[in-house]
Amino acid sequence: xxPRLAIGTMTGTSLDALDxxxxxxxxxxxxxxxxxxxxxxxxxxxxxxxxxxxxDGEPMSAGDLASxxxxxxxxxxxxxxxxAGELTPDLVALHGQTVFHAPPSSWQLVNPWPVAQxxxxxxxxxxxxxxxxxGGQGAPITPLADWILFRNPQPTAIVNLGGFCNxxxxxxxASGPEAIGGADICPCNHLLDAAARQALRRPFDxxxxxxxxxxxxxxxxxxxxxxxxxxxxxGRSLGTGDECVGLIQGLSDLPPADLLASVVHAVGRRIGQExxxxxxxxxxxxxxxxxxxxxxxxxxxxxxxxxxxxxxAALGVPVEARESAEMAILGTLAWDGVPITLPxxxxxxxxxxxxxxxxxxxx
Numbered sequence: 317x318x319p320r321l322a323i324g325t326m327t328g329t330s331l332d333a334l335d336x337x338x339x340x341x342x343x344x345x346x347x348x349x350x351x352x353x354x355x356x357x358x359x360x361x362x363x364x365x366x367x368x369x370x371x372d373g374e375p376m377s378a379g380d381l382a383s384x385x386x387x388x389x390x391x392x393x394x395x396x397x398x399x400a401g402e403l404t405p406d407l408v409a410l411h412g413q414t415v416f417h418a419p420p421s422s423w424q425l426v427n428p429w430p431v432a433q434x435x436x437x438x439x440x441x442x443x444x445x446x447x448x449x450x451g452g453q454g455a456p457i458t459p460l461a462d463w464i465l466f467r468n469p470q471p472t473a474i475v476n477l478g479g480f481c482n483x484x485x486x487x488x489x490a491s492g493p494e495a496i497g498g499a500d501i502c503p504c505n506h507l508l509d510a511a512a513r514q515a516l517r518r519p520f521d522x523x524x525x526x527x528x529x530x531x532x533x534x535x536x537x538x539x540x541x542x543x544x545x546x547x548x549x550x551g552r553s554l555g556t557g558d559e560c561v562g563l564i565q566g567l568s569d570l571p572p573a574d575l576l577a578s579v580v581h582a583v584g585r586r587i588g589q590e591x592x593x594x595x596x597x598x599x600x601x602x603x604x605x606x607x608x609x610x611x612x613x614x615x616x617x618x619x620x621x622x623x624x625x626x627x628x629a630a631l632g633v634p635v636e637a638r639e640s641a642e643m644a645i646l647g648t649l650a651w652d653g654v655p656i657t658l659p660x661x662x663x664x665x666x667x668x669x670x671x672x673x674x675x676x677x678x679x
Contacts (some may be wrong), residue, residue: 473487
């Protein structure tokens, strides 16, 4: 088969931007080899507030939701057109915006038809639905794509620092995908951004600059530590209602920098310890928007106990592009008829049909 071009998109629960990535894929199914060609980040603009309202469960009419999904689809179409440039993709895979996730119910909102109409290629969305229908959690969805992108001779933890943090435990390269592990760990940017809104009246602490100047008050974080530990041991995917942001109120009397430092320390320690909890894990690879937070990265590195901690950019995948690149991979695997989720990760109880809802443009 000739090489295929695929574009994947992602907007995480932090609602920071729409990420898109164009990849070149050689080979079929689990034998595919992937090269990241280019990626882009598009501001959500006026849609951010409306998407946040939908994620927060604020009352919206059916018409408002339909309009939001359509406008969001149009934003995808513009971003994808700009990214593709002179190239014509064979496939576009849309994650959509998770506005609700509490298995077996989950909704990744986007109208894919503006993309299909513009790009004139196969477009797939709702990649989680088949797993949910088969009794799975629908998440983490990326472990198989992590294996395709990042497998190497050492057992490695791939850690996504998004609104929620999740981890993929990759076995040594000689092992097959059946040995892959994965789990959600705890809220991450949800908590850090909520702390910044409370302490700084800003949407986020840019690069963790304020947090890294503060002092962590370890005697004040046991309630937060307990909530993060409970999230990591919940044995299910995390979503709506798991953000733990109410616990920040108990730290409100701390100076702003100390409040942020305390929250970052608690989150980073939990992530570092959980990422390294699998025996033999030799390396931790970080990706996602939280990588830019120097205080968070420092806390994770300390908790990793001397293991190598790096980021996906060092392995050829920009930290902002990992999830969107993996949406492209998962869409292509589904096209090839490969089940994209792993029973040992999502705990689906039965086989699944081809993942995704597919649409093609008019001929």
